[in-house]
Amino acid sequence: MVTTNSASRGDARKPDVRPANPRFSSGPCAKPPAFDLQTLSDAPLGRSHRAAIGKAKLAEAIELTRSVLGVPEDYRIGIVPASDTGAFEMAMWTMLGERPAEMVAWESFGAGWVTDVVKQLKIEATVHEAPYGEIVEMAALNYDHDVCFTWNGTTSGVRMPHGEMIPEDRAGLTLCDATSAAFAQDLPWDKLDVTTFSWQKVMGGEAAHGMLILSPRAVERLESYTPAWPLPKIFRLTKGGKLIEGIFKGETINTPSMLCVEDYLQALKWGQSIGGLQALHARCDANAKAVWDFCDANDWIENLASDPATRSNTSVCVKFTDDRITDGPAFAKAVAKRLEAEGVALDVGAYRDAPAGLRIWCGATVETSDIEALLPWIDWAFHQELASA
Template sequence: MTMTTAKPAMRPARPEFSSGPCAKRPGWSPENLANAVLGRSHRSKLGKARLKDAIDRTRAVLEVPDDYLIGIVPGSDTGAVEMAMWSMLGPKPVQLLAFESFGKDWVTDVTKQLKIPAEVLDAPYGQLPDLTKVRKDADLVFTWNGTTSGVRVPNADFIADDREGVVICDATSAAFAQPLEWKKLDMVTFSWQKALGGEGGHGVLILSPRAVARLESYTPAWPMPKLFRMTKKVEGGGGKLSADIFEGATINTPSMLCVEDYIDALKWASQIGGLAEMQRRADANLAVLDAWVEKTPWVAFLAADKAIRSNTSVCLKVVDPRVTGLDEAAQADFAKKLAGLLEKEGAALDAAGYRDAPPGLRIWCGATVDSSDLEALTPWLDWAFQTVVSELAAA
């Protein structure tokens, strides 16, 4: 490989490649948030109207079926997933797919905190579990797209049409970038800090009619924290869904500035062509990195199989023998130096791999990122690698 130390002539115009919170939409400005309901109660008529607007725009852009409910909940995507698991799991056997760090977190919460015996179908980073083992008579918890592994499920064919259990899908890095098969999913969660570049702290929870039926027919054995309660007790036992949560009311106080920012991102998504264009942009971004990896011997995708490779949280690993021959700690140090140099030069911010994942880089390719910035980035990736590997040789 030809070595050079010359810095590339052009930097990405927007070097924000963080996997969350992600890059703001192109053309974003604080002035776009002038309609934010500030200094007012979120329960005011105006506050509820903005929250309802966010819900309605979510349905339109994400193409959520009319009979599914959408609510804004606390705690980002994590809070939404926890609400789903604490409220619904227990009456049937449980299976969990664990192929990245957050899926592993859901395993811990189900088996250690809720103490529900569960079957865990796991796989190393970069791979998927054996999806043929998913049972139709069990509840299922899984991430559609592994943010920390760069792996996604290719479709929902592994979920039976006549399933008996409910399906809880953590879709936070898939929503707005990959086609979600709604008829196969009962509780879908995401945070707008991902594919729409929103601010952190808020989650979105989407319920199918089957999810509503489970919530109203099943009362968990454990105490339910207020933040997780989606039903109200009714006379004679059982519960009734708190429908106001899905009409603009919230369980706790949201940031109306963040809500306005979310509305701004949804407006942008609609203006550029909606869900299809959002997915096309993410695919085009992945294609830029794919073309570069194909001709670059020192790097490879963590997800070797194209069919399961994420088009949002793209994870890369160093495969040069001068690095792979190092011990694990030294490889991690190399990756840290690589990301640090990219940040120092203003070429890529927050591009380090997730702390629990194999050492490497993670580059967000969702729709709020422009392909032109990824094209400008790849020469910097080569330059940074050559610089750090040269320092390694000289040490």
């Protein structure tokens, strides 16, 4: 239950309580509540990532990822460069082209994958698009083709409700960008052949490192198919027609930051300490519900997701609906700027390509009490901007 003070009536008084942590950015995201720089003191700084200690840390990060996420034992997990973008582009450039593709986009990053396939790789593809706040009818896709999609639209606040529409007997591969879904939402591994994410989302890790998870079917594709285009070294996952197994044992393609690796390890251990995957999911759900309830209680703001079943529980996107607002983008930016000036919400403006509004990160590293403290401030900032318009 979200409690608001007299600011909900639109008067000029500021709320009494401020979030203890005003960081609600959708990436990089807030650090885990237990974060302390001293916990990173075991990072092997100044050592090669190819030394025994470096490889051991990287291998530990891979196996802890498997444990916390519940990834099947016969799936490979690799740490790759360039965040989720690098991981997903690595998958597309090495595996697509063997058959036509089904490209799915309901937000800006999915649209970026469409550009890669249609304009750069020039693969035969059918493009399925939905406006911000909606998703594509996934059951209508041809799963004998390779299917590329985002599980959770970070910039649109919508997500896949489940994976039941993906057939088990599909001939094509499913490539899933799960960067703002991993650790927060149920991922049906038997329906996903390639899954990518980055550390800086739900677990609050540092940027520039991506995770690439491959099913046995994805490995088979890599070992049986050679793309028609040249591959840069940073994308190569096979050698002599065989998977480079070392990548999935901690022998990364390029030099990782061992400080970032240590930070990710501490985040994973924090996740384990609070109850594992179910506890991480529950924290996201509680955070998102606080925002959803706030929208339901106020007629001037609503969730960008048009269907409650597809609402994201991490990147919660909201829009202002009051008829008195004459310039939506300017108004939303002014509200976000006012919240930042007060030090109660940092980086909550909508993504640059998305509809005007706010985007509040509700991932597992955010405390529900901070979300609840923020909401009266949104109420106050909205009415302040409305009065000054």
